Amino acid sequence: MKNVWLDGMIGLVAGDALGVPVQFLYREEIRNRKEGPVSGMEGYGTFNLPEGTWSDDSSMALATLDSIIHKGCIDAVDIMENFCQWELKGKYTPFGKAFDQGLTCSSAIYKYVREKDITTCGNDGEDSNGNGSLMRILPVCIFYAMSNGVSDGEIIRNVHIVSGLTHNHLRSKMACGLYYYMVKAIVDRNHDANLKQILQSGIDNGLKYYGKNPDNLEEMTYFGRLFHLDELEKANEDTIRSSGYVIDTIEAAVWCLITTNTFRDCLLKAVNLGDDTDTVAAIAGGLAGLYYGMNAIPEDWLNVIKKREYIEDMCERGLSPKPSDELMNLKV
Numbered sequence: 001m002k003n004v005w006l007d008g009m010i011g012l013v014a015g016d017a018l019g020v021p022v023q024f025l026y027r028e029e030i031r032n033r034k035e036g037p038v039s040g041m042e043g044y045g046t047f048n049l050p051e052g053t054w055s056d057d058s059s060m061a062l063a064t065l066d067s068i069i070h071k072g073c074i075d076a077v078d079i080m081e082n083f084c085q086w087e088l089k090g091k092y093t094p095f096g097k098a099f100d101q102g103l104t105c106s107s108a109i110y111k112y113v114r115e116k117d118i119t120t121c122g123n124d125g126e127d128s129n130g131n132g133s134l135m136r137i138l139p140v141c142i143f144y145a146m147s148n149g150v151s152d153g154e155i156i157r158n159v160h161i162v163s164g165l166t167h168n169h170l171r172s173k174m175a176c177g178l179y180y181y182m183v184k185a186i187v188d189r190n191h192d193a194n195l196k197q198i199l200q201s202g203i204d205n206g207l208k209y210y211g212k213n214p215d216n217l218e219e220m221t222y223f224g225r226l227f228h229l230d231e232l233e234k235a236n237e238d239t240i241r242s243s244g245y246v247i248d249t250i251e252a253a254v255w256c257l258i259t260t261n262t263f264r265d266c267l268l269k270a271v272n273l274g275d276d277t278d279t280v281a282a283i284a285g286g287l288a289g290l291y292y293g294m295n296a297i298p299e300d301w302l303n304v305i306k307k308r309e310y311i312e313d314m315c316e317r318g319l320s321p322k323p324s325d326e327l328m329n330l331k332v
Contacts, residue, residue, distance in 0.1 A: 004146065004187060004290060005065070006315040008138055011263070011289015012061055013311055014301050015281030016054040019271045021045025023055075023100070027242070027274035037272045041304050047099060052304030055100040057282040059092040060136035062314065064162070066092070068143055069318045074158050076118050080165050083109050094306035100278070102132040102244070108166040118161075122168030131249040133167035135279045137176040138286040139318075141183035152209050155180065167246075170219050174210060175246045178223065179283070181206035182254075186290045195291050196258040200229045222247050226254060233258045242273035242280050249276065253284035263288045263296040 021042040022030055031037055043051035063082035071078055085091040087098050087109045104123055112121035122133075140162050144155045159180050160173040167173070185202030193201070203226050210216040225232050232255055240255050241248040252273055260266040266288045270281040289297070302308065 002293070003315060004142055005139075005318040006312060007289045007292075007294045008142055008183070008286050009061065009065065009289070009311060009315050010294050010297060010302070010305075011292075012138055012282045012286040013054050013058045013305060014289070014297055015267050015270065015283070015285025016057040016278045017041065017052050017305055018267055018285075018301070019277030019279070019281040020047060020049065020053055020055050020100075021051075022271060022274070023047070023277045025274050025277070027272060030272055030274050038268060040298070041301050049094075049099075050304075050306075052301075052306045052308075053094050054306065055278055056098065056102065056105070056132075057135040057279050058311075059086050059098065060105070060132075061138055061282075062092045062311065064136055065139040065314055065318055068139055069314065074140055074143060074162065076161050076165060079162060080109075080112050080118050080121070083165070084113060088113075102130055104128045104130050105132045105166045112165075118165055122164045122166045124164075124168035126169060126171070128167060129169050129171045129246045130167065130244045131175075131246045131276065131279050131283070133163035133165070133172050134175050134179060134246055134249060135282055137163060137179055138183070141176075141180040142187070142290075144180065145184040145187040156209060170216070171222055172246050174216065174219055174223065175250050177210065178203060178206040178226065178250070179287075181209075182287060183290065186287060189291075196229050196233065198291070199254060199257065199287070203227070203229070223250075225251050229254070229258055237273070240273060242270075242275040242277070244276040244279065249280055249283060252280045253287070256280070256284045257287055257291075263292040264298050 018041060022038055023046045041051045063086050064079050067075060067078045067082050090096040090098055108121045140159055156177045159176050163173045163176040182199050182202035185198045189198045210220055240252050242252045256266050256270040260269055267281050267285055270284045271277045
């Protein structure tokens, strides 16, 4: 039986681990290294850690997945408690200690520790539209993509609440919502369609949903390059930014997906863009994993992923989290 949890999560983790050693390097610096552009899993580098080491992107996604497995639903309080276990106690990490935490995520976690209020711990300022909620939203997206009988309104409300645990501005929430629609399009895909067509259909559904509310229209303009993937596909690499800004990240990830034809090429392209390498590759990797499948991930990459069995076991346990009517609503 195909396990979409395994496909998506291992894809995310592989992208994260591929990007960790060159995080914060500009693309020109990566290109001009003596070893040249990244061509496979590397060790050490930015954080001086062995090859296959994953960072906060995977840790927070695994913390979210673990909550879904144990609760059988999306429980925002439980997810936030798991984030605290990661930040404060090193749970969901390769070596028992959190590293590479984003400032927006950390500040939200510590505010939650002090106040225990999930509705106010996430920063809602425009300057807090980093990619820290987008990088961890995949398990929520898969959960709802595999659920039946839930309205788009309920799903997006809940995706927004989970984003808002750390990133509470509408722009970050909408990025997570559009990511959900892309995940849903891949999970439900017409196998005669190519990846660009599938992603476009997902984005179109997301825009249709968000466009119904006039309050969303101003924020929708920030996502304009995603509206027409035929045009984005033609974009020169020099116009693709790979910073930690959520708009740059989602554009870069989608661009890598639609300008390559294999999982390997997609993630190498993402990492070699430089800057926020691990997160761009993790976000692209989640979608690429869902589309191409875990079997498409190079075996030599899989063999060095730290705690691979732990991750795979969690994904196996997450294979069929069946939401009941009583548990469908997100707990606030």
